[in-house]
Amino acid sequence: MSDYFKAFPDNKGLYGEFGGSYIPPELQKEMDKITDAYYSISKSHQFISELRNIRKHFQGRPTPVYFAKRLSDEYGGRIYLKREDLNHTGAHKLNHCMGEALLANYMGKKKLIAETGAGQHGVALATAAAYFGLECEIHMGEVDIVKEHPNVVRMQILGAKVVPVSHGLRTLKEAVDSAFQAYLKDPITALYCIGSVVGPHPFPMMVRDFQRVVGVEAREQFYEMTGEMPDNVVACVGGGSNAMGIFSAFLDESDCTLYGVEPLGLSAKKGEHAATLTYGKPGVIHGFRCYLLQDENGEPAPVYSIASGLDYPGVGPEHSMFRDQKRVEYVSISDDECLDAFFALSKKEGIIPALESAHAVAFAFKLAQEKLRQSILVNLSGRGDKDIDFVVEKYGLR
Numbered sequence: 001m002s003d004y005f006k007a008f009p010d011n012k013g014l015y016g017e018f019g020g021s022y023i024p025p026e027l028q029k030e031m032d033k034i035t036d037a038y039y040s041i042s043k044s045h046q047f048i049s050e051l052r053n054i055r056k057h058f059q060g061r062p063t064p065v066y067f068a069k070r071l072s073d074e075y076g077g078r079i080y081l082k083r084e085d086l087n088h089t090g091a092h093k094l095n096h097c098m099g100e101a102l103l104a105n106y107m108g109k110k111k112l113i114a115e116t117g118a119g120q121h122g123v124a125l126a127t128a129a130a131y132f133g134l135e136c137e138i139h140m141g142e143v144d145i146v147k148e149h150p151n152v153v154r155m156q157i158l159g160a161k162v163v164p165v166s167h168g169l170r171t172l173k174e175a176v177d178s179a180f181q182a183y184l185k186d187p188i189t190a191l192y193c194i195g196s197v198v199g200p201h202p203f204p205m206m207v208r209d210f211q212r213v214v215g216v217e218a219r220e221q222f223y224e225m226t227g228e229m230p231d232n233v234v235a236c237v238g239g240g241s242n243a244m245g246i247f248s249a250f251l252d253e254s255d256c257t258l259y260g261v262e263p264l265g266l267s268a269k270k271g272e273h274a275a276t277l278t279y280g281k282p283g284v285i286h287g288f289r290c291y292l293l294q295d296e297n298g299e300p301a302p303v304y305s306i307a308s309g310l311d312y313p314g315v316g317p318e319h320s321m322f323r324d325q326k327r328v329e330y331v332s333i334s335d336d337e338c339l340d341a342f343f344a345l346s347k348k349e350g351i352i353p354a355l356e357s358a359h360a361v362a363f364a365f366k367l368a369q370e371k372l373r374q375s376i377l378v379n380l381s382g383r384g385d386k387d388i389d390f391v392v393e394k395y396g397l398r
């Protein structure tokens with residue numbers, strides 16, 4: 001296992017042909033500084049023990065693994081949920097935000113800058129900034145600001161400045177562009193904190209490393225509960241951070257099938273989904289190379305998903321490599337299947353999932369019906385409180 005993480009990424013930040021760093025020289029200088037700081041600081045005992053302490057006493061880790069008995073009875077299989085929805089702020093994102101903010105603190109930075117889609121990363125980063133007494137500036141598309149209103153208010157209560165982004169589709173991709181621009185103006189006092197395993201090196205590696213705690217815990221907990229390794233591990237993939245977190249602990253288990261679930265949205269038509277690894281081609285976005293949904297000119301294509309946190313035209317470089325290696329199987333789930341799973345998990349188990357996470361749950365239901373005797377470990381990346389008004393107003397109750 002340690003061999004894999006030593007080999008990937010290589011010293012250029014590459015995962016095979018993916019990843020790397022496609023950015024202007026002045027930004028590259030800053031990225032190199034962050035890389036150096038990360039390599040030295042993150043290995044120090046002080047950093048590690050401080051992060052461990054934060055995870056336990058502030059975040060509420062370890063989060064449990066839960067056997068979903070009523071769903072398993074209904075669909076077959078044995079469905080287990082890694083409860084990242086119970087992490088403080090309600091999603092896995094705090095795992096990397098606390099890590100990034102702790103790094104910023106050690107580097108003497110005063111301000112954190114980031115984008116957000118569903119608002120989960122913004123809330124998590126605003127939380128981390130408040131914890132460390134740092135300033136925080138969050139860029140968010142105007143469409144998402146309307147859709148994820150409660151998270152906007154949460155960020156503001158936590159003391160962050162929310163910057164509305166009004167160009168293009170006014171969602172996640174434009175928010176990343178805008179946050180990058182703001183960071184370029186102020187790279188000395190600020191640290192850019194990306195929200196997933198995307199962006200130029202070292203971000204995909206840093207975010208993955210901070211998310212590995214999910215897999216480490218889940219593996220131990222699952223083994224303690226069952227005496228075995230899971231037959232299948234399932235996670236939704238937007239940029240791919242919660243999936244990398246849980247997959248990282250099972251990469252060496254050749255009997256364990258890993259599934260990454262992308263959003264199929266309304267249909268397989270261009271512009272109506274964000275299933276990057278299914279329909280994309282290699283290209284460059286936001287300073288790194290990955291599978292990318294592209295228009296005729298090779299520019300990032302418009303994308304759509306019911307789940308704001310999944311509608312990104314690119315995907316993490318490590319997932320792009322796993323796709324080509326076939327180490328992970330990438331599948332997709334439609335808005336409609338996602339909504340069914342959202343209500344099924346709520347009604348059968350008393351857990352309202354995030355719309356993002358409901359994609360993974362929906363795929364687990366399909367798998368359970370196919371693989372009746374097997375175990376399925378799902379990363380329940382977040383809770384659905386942020387989505388309830390949107391779902392009921394737009395789709396009604398099911």
Ligand SMILES: *Cc1c(COP(=O)(O)O)cnc(C)c1O
Binds near residue numbers: 121196197357
């Ligand atoms: C942001 C988010 C995702 C998607 O991000 P990944 O980097 O792909 O994990 C998934 N689930 C929830 C709850 C989120 O907030």
